[in-house]
Amino acid sequence: MAEEIRLKTLAHSYSAKPSGPEDYAIRKMEHVWAQGGAYALLGPSGCGKSTLLNIISGLVTPSEGDVLFDGKRMNELPPEKRNIAQVFQFPVVYDTMTVYDNLAFPLRNQGGFSEQQISEKVHEVAEVLELSGELKRKAKNLSADQKQKVSMGRGLVREDVTAILFDEPLTVIDPQLKWRLRRKLKQIHERFDITMVYVTHDQLEASTFADKIALMYEGQIVQFGTPQELFERPAHTFVGYFIGSPGMNFFEPSLTDEGLMFNGRQMPVSETLLEKVRLSGSDNIKLGIRPEYVTLGTDTSDQSYAVTVTGIEDLGTYRIVDVAFGSIIIKIRTPEDQPVPGDTASISFPEAWLKVYVDERLVEADHE
Numbered sequence: 001m002a003e004e005i006r007l008k009t010l011a012h013s014y015s016a017k018p019s020g021p022e023d024y025a026i027r028k029m030e031h032v033w034a035q036g037g038a039y040a041l042l043g044p045s046g047c048g049k050s051t052l053l054n055i056i057s058g059l060v061t062p063s064e065g066d067v068l069f070d071g072k073r074m075n076e077l078p079p080e081k082r083n084i085a086q087v088f089q090f091p092v093v094y095d096t097m098t099v100y101d102n103l104a105f106p107l108r109n110q111g112g113f114s115e116q117q118i119s120e121k122v123h124e125v126a127e128v129l130e131l132s133g134e135l136k137r138k139a140k141n142l143s144a145d146q147k148q149k150v151s152m153g154r155g156l157v158r159e160d161v162t163a164i165l166f167d168e169p170l171t172v173i174d175p176q177l178k179w180r181l182r183r184k185l186k187q188i189h190e191r192f193d194i195t196m197v198y199v200t201h202d203q204l205e206a207s208t209f210a211d212k213i214a215l216m217y218e219g220q221i222v223q224f225g226t227p228q229e230l231f232e233r234p235a236h237t238f239v240g241y242f243i244g245s246p247g248m249n250f251f252e253p254s255l256t257d258e259g260l261m262f263n264g265r266q267m268p269v270s271e272t273l274l275e276k277v278r279l280s281g282s283d284n285i286k287l288g289i290r291p292e293y294v295t296l297g298t299d300t301s302d303q304s305y306a307v308t309v310t311g312i313e314d315l316g317t318y319r320i321v322d323v324a325f326g327s328i329i330i331k332i333r334t335p336e337d338q339p340v341p342g343d344t345a346s347i348s349f350p351e352a353w354l355k356v357y358v359d360e361r362l363v364e365a366d367h368e
């Protein structure tokens with residue numbers, strides 16, 4: 001019974017008298033989680049991820065704006081009336097109960113189900129989570145990851161849930177098992193058709209789980225898109241910096257009549273984009289390019305810039321090459337088998353991959 005979750009002009013401050021944007025854990029935002037999607041809410045520590053989840057589940061009442069489930073306002077509804085299941089960082093299980101009773105608990109609590117129906121549902125969920133062999137065990141005898149699976153199972157048994165919210169659910173899980181559980185969650189999503197929002201600060205975890213990632217920064221969702229979109233078209237400099245390994249290279253060109261200049265050279269930026277930069281009137285202009293898209297070579301054509309190689313880091317299947325380009329260091333990610341030039345090399349920036357940012361936001365040509 002997935003529903004659309006809409007956050008309308010939502011903002012939240014934990015302070016009774018907020019005096020500026022920095023007093024807001026959530027800064028004014030509009031956002032829609034469509035029915036049935038698998039989403040990740042990704043961002044660094046303190047950006048507001050848990051606050052946002054708690055606003056959706058009802059543990060926190062937003063100081064401004066509305067939370068709407070399929071258009072119905074939820075602000076005043078307590079968590080138990082919202083049909084939201086929340087799985088936290090640390091397992092929430094009843095230690096003295098068996099695994100079976102833990103899984104059956106939400107259904108018994110809700111009422112209206114026969115023991116036969118409860119048993120069928122508990123067995124179905126236990127099978128998906130690979131807990132069928134543990135049903136008779138007391139929860140206190142389980143390992144941390146088994147307990148967390150039970151916590152997840154308690155969210156999954158209820159068919160009436162609007163969404164399941166996961167708040168860094170794999171923190172206590174052993175690295176070996178993390179991968180399996182993440183895949184499990186994906187299978188569960190496909191099988192049960194539930195909206196899932198998965199909070200994490202780990203980009204890999206976000207991209208393996210989610211169809212779409214909401215990237216949060218300073219209390220706002222700065223981009224909502226597929227992992228590929230976030231990689232290829234970072235909408236905000238923070239997305240460029242946060243996604244990728246290493247993150248995007250940024251540098252600050254100066255705007256002249258000739259165009260965007262850096263290190264005495266003109267940067268490959270189209271007239272359309274230049275016009276937009278000029279019209280903005282801003283002097284906060286940045287150029288960004290991912291380490292994967294910088295071309296490294298030795299040729300000295302008009303489109304390339306002479307650089308000095310200052311460092312090479314071998315990371316197994318690829319290398320990170322540092323080159324000094326004027327006053328800055330550009331990082332380039334190259335395949336392991338590509339030879340790295342000696343001290344003197346040249347780089348070029350393919351125009352399609354050199355992104356222009358004004359006031360930290362991506363500037364793009366209008367699409368037809």
Ligand SMILES: Nc1ncnc2c1ncn2[C@@H]1O[C@H](COP(=O)(O)OP(=O)(O)OP(=O)(O)O)[C@@H](O)[C@H]1O
Binds near residue numbers: 043
């Ligand atoms: N109960 C609270 N009272 C006051 N301030 C709070 C409270 N909970 C969170 N904050 C503040 O709100 C901001 C957002 O915190 P939140 O926990 O939502 O971020 P987060 O992205 O989930 O971080 P983390 O990954 O570390 O859990 C932080 O500045 C935090 O200090």
